[in-house]
Amino acid sequence: MLCAIAHKADSATSEHGDLLDLIRAREGLVSFRDAFDEARRFLRAPRARTTESRDRSSSECDTIALARKIWAASQPIIGTKAEAYLRARKITADLSDAPLRYHPALIYRERRNSPPRKLPALVAAVTDNGGEIRGIHRTFLDPDRNEKASVASPRRSLGAILGNGVRFGVIVEFAIIGEGIETVLSLKSVAPHMPMVAALSAAHLAAWKIPAGVRCLIIASDNDRAGRNAARKLSGRAEAVSVQVGTIVSRGKDFNDDLWYLAREYPRLQQVRIT
Template sequence: MQSPAGQIADALAHNAEAVCRHYLSKGHKEGRYWLVGDVHNTPGRSLYVRLSASPDGRGAAGKWTDAQNGDHGDLLDIIAIAKGCRTMRETLDEARRFLSMPMPPPTENRPVTRSKAPTGTPEAARRLHAVSKPVAGSLVRTYLATRKITDLSGCEALRFHPNCWYRASDEDDAQVRPAWPAMIAAVTDLDGSVTGVHRTWLRLDGSDKAPVAYPRRAMGNLLGHGVRFGQSGRVMMAGEGIETMLSLRQVMAAMPAIAGLSAAHLAAILFPAMLRRLYVARDDDPAGVGALKTLTGRAIKAGIEVVPLESRLGDFNDDLRAFGRERLAAELRAQLRAEDAGHFLMQG
């Protein structure tokens, strides 16, 4: 039998949009998501709440993630933070009032503190980066090779940690390992200083991402920054995911790139002074569409041309794995400016 907390969480998920409009009123709806700055109802786009289950079944309604710090949770967390609830009992009572559900007898449930996991600081991110190792001969190489990413020239931002701590969530199995091998990607500012890191936990043999609920998380100061590959120049490319940008670099290794790690952070990346043309590999979802629009508006004001790059399948890593380098290069040739295709694109 489902617990009272589980029943209420399900009821909130079925009314996710109404919950967001009430407790996250400074956000707005885009497609299947509610976008807002953070759990404290700050205006912005970093935190996104699923308003309905994803078609592939991988995301449940009511679940949220903050792309800036990697925090995640459900709508009970949102209510607890919004109302300053100190215990699970207070949170459930507030949820019942919102849902117009009957209140429980005074003896139901003992107060249980609902703790919020700490977020990572830039200092913690720098410490993790410092103790990580080069990727040569590591499971990072193994993992990326399974995704057809083998050329890592100019990818010094990537490092390897053999036993990186993983904070389990409520969606993880109770016996989940507390640490896994991980690909560590440095998030840097325009001066090259490390402001954060992105972690991708891997299986023990490097054959795939670790079998955990959230195999990717970021920590530190991410806004405006990103994971950078190559030295900044007049022509660059940017996108959300690390593997998306690494896939493009398999056929354009000389073009500098930046992975923003989320749609919200892609929209907010800071432009190098010499940048004049930016190719943007956006994700084909509401957040990706919004990020491209925002980024383009900022770039035009800075005198920078923005050129979208469209993948054939879900993303450019899907294209690379399905079609190979030569066909990916051919697809990109038609989307690049002629001078850039001649200078940056691999020759077939």
């Protein structure tokens, strides 16, 4: 802990002061706070955690614990409404080992004080580079159709999401990263053996923590301004740590749009080839 040194008289000037006063005089600082920060920098002492930061850390721990509880209460995805939702999106990727589960009745609120309702949900585990579950992502589903629920925000995250992601396959030296779960699973449908990660949003893609062993990274960008900007930021960060990086951009809004197009056009193209 940084402590002020007891006041002593300067024998040459008879002025009283302490180390912080000396720093203020030396650096031309006016406020006590500036002097204190300069002393901390000089001594390489860490900044003391404020009540606000402690509360924020405690709140994050609570949300991580809740996320893990929901994950544990969810069931394997195969044969569930969550799998049916993804198959309806033309996704053919193998889901048996995917970090995806199904919950038949998760609580949903439009706002914090809104009355709760229960909806089925696709639940995805968000993990860090060590494989620890740090949060979940929920896609609330329509009870009667294989679609997202008709609510204000059908996609919601819980826990420590920033820098982490939903991982499909084991990432060692190579990875493909995209935004949404459906986007990444669309790529998995055509490249099933490649390790991939869904960052869950453009902002989270830009801030993804690149694993230490990764040497080559492919960024699968959504075809919008936010997606391209996020890809550019992550690309710059990757190049700064000597990671070879490339970017692919969807033709439609995202790669699930592209998959829909291929699914629709493939039979017609095959017929053209035959004739």
